[in-house]
Structure formats: structure tokens, C-alpha cells
Amino acid sequence: MEKMINFGIDLGTTNSAIAKFVKGEVEVFKNPLETGKETLPSVVYYKKDKVVIGSRARTYFEKDAKNVFGTFKRKMGTTESFKVKNLDQSKTPVELSAEIIKELKGFVHSGEIVDSAVITIPASFDVIQSNATKEAGFLAGLKQVILLQEPIAASLAYANKHKEQDLRNGQWLVYDLGGGTFDVALIRIKDGEMKVLDHEGDNFLGGADFDNLILEEMIVPYLDENFTFNNLEDDLKSEKGKHNALYYKLLLKAEEAKISLSARTSAEIELSDIKDDNDEDIDVSIEITRSEFESLVKECVDKTIEMIKKILVHNSLKPSDIQFTLMVGGSTYIPYVRKRVEEILQIPVNCDIDPTTAIAIGAAYYAGTKEKNFEQELSKKSDGGIKVRFAYQKASQEDEEILAGKIEGNIDGLFYRIIREDKGFDSGIKKLTSRISEDIPLVKDSYNFFRFTIYDDKNNIIETDIELIGIAQGKYNVAGQPLPNDICLQRDSDIDLEGKSTILDRYFEKNTLLPQKRSKSHYLNKTIIKGSNEKIKINILEGPHSSLPEANSSIGYFEITGTQVTRDIVRGAEIEISLEMSESRDLKVIVYIPMSDQQFTKVFNPTQRHTTVENLIDEVDTLNETLESEIKEAVDREDYETAETLNNIKKKVDILINDSNQLTKDDVTDKKYQYEDIKRKIAQEVDNATKDKRISVLKNQYNEDKTWCKKIVDENGNDHDQKLFYEIVSREQAFLNSITPAKIMEAIDEMITLGSNVLWRTPSFLEARFNRLIEKPQLFNDQEQAKSLIESGKLAIANKNFDRLKEINWGLISLLPKNAQSDARTGKIGF
Amino acid sequence: MDLILSIPTLYLRRILTNKMQKKMNEVLIKYPRNYLNILNQIFEIETKLRKISEPNSIQRNIDKLKNIFSTEALSEGQSLFYHNPIGENYNETRTDCDATITGSGHDNLRIVEVIKPIIYVKYGQSQMIVQKAIVIVESKQ
Numbered sequence: 007m008e009k010m011i012n013f014g015i016d017l018g019t020t021n022s023a024i025a026k027f028v029k030g031e032v033e034v035f036k037n038p039l040e041t042g043k044e045t046l047p048s049v050v051y052y053k054k055d056k057v058v059i060g061s062r063a064r065t066y067f068e069k070d071a072k073n074v075f076g077t078f079k080r081k082m083g084t085t086e087s088f089k090v091k092n093l094d095q096s097k098t099p100v101e102l103s104a105e106i107i108k109e110l111k112g113f114v115h116s117g118e119i120v121d122s123a124v125i126t127i128p129a130s131f132d133v134i135q136s137n138a139t140k141e142a143g144f145l146a147g148l149k150q151v152i153l154l155q156e157p158i159a160a161s162l163a164y165a166n167k168h169k170e171q172d173l174r175n176g177q178w179l180v181y182d183l184g185g186g187t188f189d190v191a192l193i194r195i196k197d198g199e200m201k202v203l204d205h206e207g208d209n210f211l212g213g214a215d216f217d218n219l220i221l222e223e224m225i226v227p228y229l230d231e232n233f234t235f236n237n238l239e240d241d242l243k244s245e246k247g248k249h250n251a252l253y254y255k256l257l258l259k260a261e262e263a264k265i266s267l268s269a270r271t272s273a274e275i276e277l278s279d280i281k282d283d284n285d286e287d288i289d290v291s292i293e294i295t296r297s298e299f300e301s302l303v304k305e306c307v308d309k310t311i312e313m314i315k316k317i318l319v320h321n322s323l324k325p326s327d328i329q330f331t332l333m334v335g336g337s338t339y340i341p342y343v344r345k346r347v348e349e350i351l352q353i354p355v356n357c358d359i360d361p362t363t364a365i366a367i368g369a370a371y372y373a374g375t376k377e378k379n380f381e382q383e384l385s386k387k388s389d390g391g392i393k394v395r396f397a398y399q400k401a402s403q404e405d406e407e408i409l410a411g412k413i414e415g416n417i418d419g420l421f422y423r424i425i426r427e428d429k430g431f432d433s434g435i436k437k438l439t440s441r442i443s444e445d446i447p448l449v450k451d452s453y454n455f456f457r458f459t460i461y462d463d464k465n466n467i468i469e470t471d472i473e474l475i476g477i478a479q480g481k482y483n484v485a486g487q488p489l490p491n492d493i494c495l496q497r498d499s500d501i502d503l504e505g506k507s508t509i510l511d512r513y514f515e516k517n518t519l520l521p522q523k524r525s526k527s528h529y530l531n532k533t534i535i536k537g538s539n540e541k542i543k544i545n546i547l548e549g550p551h552s553s554l555p556e557a558n559s560s561i562g563y564f565e566i567t568g569t570q571v572t573r574d575i576v577r578g579a580e581i582e583i584s585l586e587m588s589e590s591r592d593l594k595v596i597v598y599i600p601m602s603d604q605q606f607t608k609v610f611n612p613t614q615r616h617t618t619v620e621n622l623i624d625e626v627d628t629l630n631e632t633l634e635s636e637i638k639e640a641v642d643r644e645d646y647e648t649a650e651t652l653n654n655i656k657k658k659v660d661i662l663i664n665d666s667n668q669l670t671k672d673d674v675t676d677k678k679y680q681y682e683d684i685k686r687k688i689a690q691e692v693d694n695a696t697k698d699k700r701i702s703v704l705k706n707q708y709n710e711d712k713t714w715c716k717k718i719v720d721e722n723g724n725d726h727d728q729k730l731f732y733e734i735v736s737r738e739q740a741f742l743n744s745i746t747p748a749k750i751m752e753a754i755d756e757m758i759t760l761g762s763n764v765l766w767r768t769p770s771f772l773e774a775r776f777n778r779l780i781e782k783p784q785l786f787n788d789q790e791q792a793k794s795l796i797e798s799g800k801l802a803i804a805n806k807n808f809d810r811l812k813e814i815n816w817g818l819i820s821l822l823p824k825n826a827q828s829d830a831r832t833g834k835i836g837f
Numbered sequence: 838m839d840l841i842l843s844i845p846t847l848y849l850r851r852i853l854t855n856k857m858q859k860k861m862n863e864v865l866i867k868y869p870r871n872y873l874n875i876l877n878q879i880f881e882i883e884t885k886l887r888k889i890s891e892p893n894s895i896q897r898n899i900d901k902l903k904n905i906f907s908t909e910a911l912s913e914g915q916s917l918f919y920h921n922p923i924g925e926n927y928n929e930t931r932t933d934c935d936a937t938i939t940g941s942g943h944d945n946l947r948i949v950e951v952i953k954p955i956i957y958v959k960y961g962q963s964q965m966i967v968q969k970a971i972v973i974v975e976s977k978q
Binding site: 039040041051058061062063065066069070245246250251253254255257258259278279425426427428429430431432433434447449452453524525582598603 | 884929931932955
């Protein structure tokens with residue numbers, strides 16, 4: 007149990023925050039429901055069955071004034087109370103403030119109980135107001151509350167940030183301009199003791215006024231001038247006005263522009279999706295410059311400066327008596343505010359602390375020095391024998407589900423709250439009853455997790471053994487089946503990277519839950535002339551992506567011929583292929599050719615196989631060729647065992663060739679499917695018989711490439727290259743022992759890339775490569791260009807301009823026939 | 838921008854010690870802040886596109902851009918995507934939207950305008966909201 011209070015709370019008029027002193031540093035807690043935010047809007051909304059606090063309550067502020075309350079800090083210490091229509095009772099400013107503090111306690115993610123805190127108050131608060139703030143703290147479950155004036159808190163945040171500065175004696179101003187309020191205080195420090203000497207403020211001046219000025223002085227006149235509106239300003243501001251929705255939209259745009267102007271010298275306010283009173287569409291962009299903005303807010307800023315002057319006069323001080331003006335509050339981010347205050351007062355402004363959290367930070371520093379002076383309960387957290395049982399659908403296709411719960415045990419004075427883990431839903435704090443029923447909204451196609459938490463009346467968490475509630479929406483339906491095999495597109499490999507063969511490009515991985523959708527772009531390796539019989543073949547296969555294409559079964563095949571395209575589709579053109587597979591495994595293939603802006607769609611039903619006789623014969627031929635070359639290779643390396651296995655398979659292939667050639671092209675019997683199946687099984691056998699061999703060939707190749715790369719890196723590489731090399735080597739165990747040849751191929755590729763990169767920075771290599779390239783000038787496709795490059799290359803060598811030589815080498819390589827290009831790049835072998 | 842996100846682990850809970858569980862629950866998701874700005878722009882283009890009546894294939898490019906964010910932009914198994922909540926119901930339990938109410942009523946609210954969409958980062962089978970939608974809502978009555 008900690009001895010010090012450590013927690014600091016900034017209980018602000020518009021926003022509040024909580025921070026903690028931990029081992030010399032202060033942590034400001036994040037708002038758990040607002041990504042990236044550390045503050046909580048000080049607004050409370052009473053619904054009939056719950057309390058909502060923060061930005062969602064602020065949404066209803068003004069619209070549901072009888073149930074939503076904000077800026078109640080201004081009423082602290084008065085007898086005024088707020089009648090809550092939904093509850094049919096009144097709430098005091100103290101009770102409302104307590105709700106804010108309770109909510110802030112929930113920001114503390116470590117789960118520790120906040121039993122005492124330093125709470126900040128404005129310098130203007132008198133004894134009654136101060137006591138009211140303390141009372142709010144006690145009502146929220148705090149056992150000890152220490153008050154601290156806000157300007158002192160800000161000064162502490164500054165002093166702790168700059169410990170090196172001697173601030174034992176002196177005086178400065180704390181200028182606090184927030185969203186809706188302004189305060190300024192004169193601080194004096196004497197022998198290390200800080201005191202607020204004087205203060206001024208305006209409860210109705212802040213950043214929100216600046217947004218309004220942009221709207222009223224710039225946007226509305228522009229719209230009035232350029233479009234037809236009868237009474238725009240009234241229609242915007244009146245609740246029943248026809249442009250009331252537009253008013254809020256424009257205010258948001260104005261705020262966005264204001265924020266942007268803090269970093270840039272001009273901002274664009276885009277106005278679109280708006281119609282004027284003549285039903286004309288408005289789609290324009292208004293530019294607002296920083297100087298225009300500055301002239302708009304000048305009057306407001308000057309008003310704050312007048313208050314400072316008043317303080318100076320009142321205390322008989324000259325600007326030179328003040329060390330600096332410490333800037334606090336979100337609106338002090340505006341460069342003009344800083345500049346104007348400094349210019350007029352001739353006192354340097356100090357913007358060293360985070361204006362939005364400085365007060366909470368200062369409070370936490372102070373709390374770190376204050377000891378707790380009450381008896382701490384050691385075992386506050388206990389479940390009190392509370393048992394909770396839930397009933398809910400674990401998988402759903404609906405947008406929301408009912409969560410029903412039965413609660414046993416002593417539930418008097420307890421509350422609950424349900425929060426979705428992605429931060430998209432919060433039930434609010436509700437009274438716990440023995441049976442609860444809650445509609446909880448689900449995010450589509452996703453796992454939705456909900457956390458159910460029980461609190462006491464002070465918002466302290468009561469620990470229970472309640473598990474997370476998980477509901478799968480859409481595709482994660484339990485009934486939804488995982489894919490039994492990879493789904494791949496068969497395509498020609500990229501010769502440079504993947505060797506000279508056909509490969510399986512995986513779209514959906516085995517065990518992925520359906521439905522699935524994926525698009526990939528590919529590049530055509532041949533030109534399809536409009537009107538010709540050239541074809542683009544689209545073959546979708548089911549089976550392991552690491553095996554031979556012939557070993558997998560085709561689940562969708564179709565062709566796009568030259569007669570179907572509206573223009574020539576040249577080699578290298580992009581082709582986008584999208585596969586969609588439904589839960590019932592219907593396959594939809596969409597092929598889009600950007601060059602002709604054409605789309606071809608085909609749906610394949612899983613109950614039908616799509617095999618054409620032509621395609622079958624082609625594939626059997628390919629299989630036969632593969633098999634023959636495998637047999638030859640096996641014999642050559644004297645691996646007679648494999649050769650014999652393959653020879654036995656060959657007999658089956660010969661029969662299959664014969665049978666499949668007997669089929670007519672328009673065969674309607676089942677035979678083509680049977681043969682397709684036989685082909686697939688044979689290919690699987692070939693794959694199994696030769697997989698070991700392929701892996702061992704690849705292992706050898708890897709070792710060769712590794713030796714080659716090591717030599718290059720040792721001789722010409724730098725530290726970074728060495729590091730990259732050993733990074734690949736450190737993964738050897740994993741990929742060399744893998745049964746997937748593709749993994750070894752990947753590593754080979756990495757080695758070659760690394761070696762080539764080093765070589766291409768090495769002058770001797772670049773020179774040798776150039777000389778080698780020009781040995782056979784007749785090979786270049788464009789003789790004219792080659793000649794000019796060769797001349798430039800010779801010059802570059804003479805001038806030792808190796809960067810240029812590198813470019814020339816690349817230029818020459820691009821003029822070589824494609825099959826010679828990759829070898830020329832790596833410089834591994836001749837061409 | 839780094840985010841430490843908590844992955845719910847329903848099934849691991851019982852077999853892991855607290856410390857181990859905490860470690861496993863944390864996953865580091867990194868993405869440049871600008872990605873959100875780009876996604877907001879894509880969303881705006883998509884919204885404007887709905888008003889173009891002439892046939893075009895701009896949507897295809899938009900889908901492609903969105904696809905890049907959902908498949909390639911982040912590390913394996915993580916994706917960024919947005920959701921446009923236009924037309925959906927709004928009430929005070931929705932913490933995925935920052936709403937402004939227009940008109941006089943405040944019951945039975947529906948989202949009538951979306952200034953910025955909800956942006957999620959997805960990792961494994963869970964997701965986290967990284968940008969709340971900014972919306973204008975109006976009573977259906």
C-alpha cells in the first residue's frame with residue numbers, strides 16, 4: 007500500500023483529467039473510451055436507468071438541457087441545484103462533480119483504488135467553494151482530499167520539468183485559456199514557497215468563440231455573397247431552421263481550420279454536399295489565412311491582455327518585474343495568442359508545458375509529496391460472494407444481441423457497466439439488479455468482446471471472476487467452415503525471382519474462415535492482340551500452394567481471348583484478379599483489365615467441376631514433360647530408386663494421355679472429370695517422389711549462393727551488410743528444415759539480392775560488368791541507344807564517376823533480351 | 838504512432854499466470870499517423886463519388902487503395918479499414934462516434950451526415966477503434 011497520495015485530479019469547468027506520481031515521474035491516464043485523449047469533458051447526462059459522463063453526455067448538452075449538465079463548476083458552493091427530469095429529483099453541483107471524479111477513477115488502468123487525491127481549484131474559489139470541491143471528492147469515495155490552486159499546479163508542472171532552473175524567488179503569470187473559460191493569475195515564489203497574489207478571469211471566453219468567429223465572419227458572408235440564401239444566419243442558428251445541421255457541420259469545419267492554422271499559414275475550408283435555397287449544389291473551398299484568422303480573434307485576445315494589465319496595475323508591477331507568462335489551456339496552442347500576449351506585455355511567454363494536462367500533472371507532483379493520513383482498508387476488493395451467470399448467443403448474424411444475466415449475492419448499492427473492448431460501446435453505469443438484460447451492438451464480421459464490470463457506489467471496481475463475453479458476428483460464425491485447403495491462382499512465375507516455372511499464387515490460406523475476398527494485381531507476360539485467338543487463362547486451384555500445380559484440383563477455369571477484348575492488351579499490362587468465396591464455397595472470379603477498362607466475371611458452383619477437355623490434355627502433356635525430365639535427372643544422378651518409382655508413374659501417365667486424347671472437345675460425359683482426378687493423383691505422386699530431391703537441390707543452391715554472398719560481403723560490404731548476412735544465416739535452421747521448397751527459394755533470393763546490392767556499389771565490379779556487357783554489342787535491342795550509353799560509360803570510367811557508371815550499366819542491361827537480363831544483373835554467371 | 842492493444846484471450850486465461858498473460862495480451866501495432874489522414878481523404882473521395890452519375894471506374898481505384906490499407910500497409914495479420922456509419926441509429930451508448938445533434942428532438946436519433954468515418958485497426962480476429970467517426974445526427978421523428 008502506498009504511503010503517499012500520488013493521484014492528482016484537474017477538475018475543470020469544461021474538461022477534467024487524472025494523473026499519478028510514480029517514482030519521480032508523472033503519468034497522465036488515458037481516457038479509456040477516447041483513443042489518444044487524456045481528458046474527460048466535464049458533462050453529466052442522467053438517463054432514466056443510468057449515468058453517462060464525458061463526450062457522449064456533451065452530445066446531448068443543450069439539446070436535452072433538463073437531463074444533461076455541464077459547466078456546473080461555476081455553481082460550486084452555491085445553493086443552486088439542477089432539476090433532473092429523468093430522475094424526478096435534483097442534483098447539486100457537488101453531486102455532479104462527484105460523478106466526474108468517479109468516472110476519472112475509472113481511467114486508472116492498473117485497477118488500484120484511488121482513495122485519496124489532490125484536486126485543483128481555480129484561484130478565485132473562496133472557502134465555501136473550496137469545501138464544496140472537497141465534499142465532491144468525499145462523495146466520490148475519496149477518504150482524503152487536498153486542494154491545490156490551478157495556477158500553482160501549472161507552475162509546479164513547469165518547475166518539475168525544469169528542475170535545473172532556480173525558481174526559489176521570483177514572480178510570473180499563469181495564463182490559462184481553455185475551450186470556454188479564461189483565467190490569469192500572478193504567482194509569487196519566495197524562499198521556495200508559492201503563492202497566488204492576484205487573479206482575474208472570464209467564464210465565457212475561450213477557443214469555442216474563435217470557431218464561431220470563423221463561421222460568422224468568414225463562412226456565412228462568403229455563402230451569402232456567392233449563393234442564394236434568404237436568411238442564412240437564422241436558418242443556421244435556429245433549432246428549427248432548415249440549415250441547422252449545416253451549422254454544426256460548419257462549426258466542425260471552422261474548428262478544424264483553426265487547429266490547422268496553428269501549424270500552417272493558411273487553411274482550406276471545404277464546403278461540399280450543401281444546397282442553397284435555390285437547390286443549387288455548393289462545392290467550393292474557402293481559403294483562410296493565418297493573418298485573417300488573427301484579425302478575427304484579435305479583440306478576444308486583447309480582452310485577456312487587458313485583464314493582465316489590470317493585475318499589473320493593481321499590484322504596482324512593471325512588465326520587467328515578471329519573469330515570464332506560463333501558457334496553459336488548449337487555446338494557447340494558437341501562435342497568435344502567444345505572440346500577441348508577448349508583444350503587448352513585453353513579458354516573455356513560456357510554452358514549455360503541455361497546456362492540456364499541465365494542471366493534472368502539477369497536482370500529481372504535489373500529491374507525490376503528501377502523505378496519506380487515514381487508515382487504509384487492506385481488503386476493500388472482495389467479490390462479496392457475488393455470482394454472475396450470463397446467457398447469450400456466442401455467434402450471431404444480427405447487428406445486436408441480448409445479453410441476459412442472473413446475479414446472486416448481496417447486490418445492494420452496486421452498479422455495473424458493459425464496455426466493448428474495441429471502445430465502440432459503453433452501456434453507462436447502471437444499477438445492478440438480480441436479473442439484467444442488455445442489448446449489445448456487434449461489429450460486423452468480427453469477434454466482439456465485452457467486459458462486464460461491477461462497481462460500488464464510489465465507482466471502485468468489485469473484483470469478480472466474470473470472464474470476457476465473446477460474440478462472433480458474421481463470418482466467424484461457429485457454423486462457418488474453415489477452408490480445407492489453400493486456394494491459389496496458377497500463374498507463370500516471375501522469371502527473375504521465382505525461376506522458370508508455373509507457380510501457385512495463394513489467395514486464401516488453408517483454415518481461413520469463409521467468406522473471404524481478395525484482390526491481387528498481376529502483369530501479363532504476353533500481348534493479346536484484339537481479335538486474335540491468344541488467351542489469358544485463369545485457373546483457380548485448390549490444394550497446398552507449395553506443391554506442383556498439376557497436383558491440385560481446378561475449381562474454376564476460364565479464358566479471355568483476343569476476341570473479347572476491346573483493344574490490344576500489351577505485355578506488361580496490369581490485370582487485376584479478385585476471388586470471392588462464400589460460406590457455401592461458391593467461387594466468384596472477377597478479372598479486370600484496366601487497359602481496356604473491361605471486367606469479366608464468372609461464378610463457379612462447388613458442386614460442379616469446371617474442366618475443359620482442351621485444358622485437361624494440356625495439363626496431362628505438361629505433367630508428362632515434367633515426369634520425363636524428372637526421370638532423366640534421377641537417372642543422371644544415379645538415384646535409381648526414385649527413377650523406378652517415377653517410371654511406374656509414367657506408365658499411368660501414358661494410359662492417361664491415350665485416354666484423354668480419345669475424348670471429343672465437347673464431351674458431355676463424366677470421363678473428363680475422372681481423368682482430371684487421375685491426373686491430379688498422379689501429379690501428387692510425382693510431387694511426393696520428387697519433393698525431397700527439389701529440397702536437396704535447393705539446399706545445395708542455397709549453400710552455393712551463401713558462399714558467393716559471404717565472399718562479396720566480406721570483401722566489399724559494410725557493417726550493415728554483414729548484419730543482414732548473418733540475419734539470414736540465423737534463420738537457416740527454420741527454412742532448411744522446412745518441407746516447403748518456397749521458403750528456401752525465398753532465402754536464396756535474399757542472399758542473391760544482398761550480394762548483388764553490395765556488388766552494385768563496388769567500383770571494380772561496375773567496371774568489369776561494363777566491359778563484359780560491351781563484349782557482345784550485337785545483343786542490344788536498340789543499337790543507337792546502346793552506342794551512346796557505351797560512349798558515356800567509357801567517359802564515366804575515365805572520370806571515375808561510378809554512380810553514373812552504375813546507371814549506364816542498368817541502361818545497357820535493359821537493352822538486353824529479357825532472358826539475359828537477370829543473369830547480367832547478378833553477375834553470377836555469363837550470358 | 839505506437840499503440841499497445843490488449844487482445845482478449847478467452848481460452849488462454851485459465852492456463853496462464855497473470856504475468857505471462859499480460860505479456861501475451863500485449864501486441865504492438867505501429868502505423869504512421871498520416872495513414873489516418875489518407876484514409877479520411879479516401880473516404881471523402883468515396884463520398885463525393887456517390888454523386889457522380891456518369892459511369893466510371895473510380896470506385897475500383899478507391900477499393901484498391903482501401904485494399905492496400907487492409908492487406909499491405911501494416912505488418913502481417915494487421916489491417917486498417919474504415920466504416921461509414923451513415924444512416925445508422927445513434928444513442929449515448931455509441932462510443933465509436935462523436936456526434937452533434939441537429940434539429941429539436943433528441944430521441945430516436947439517426948446519423949445523417951458523416952464528416953469522418955470510424956477507423957479500425959484489426960489484428961488477428963480482434964479490432965480496435967483508432968479514430969472515432971465525426972457525425973451529425975437528427976431525430977427520426
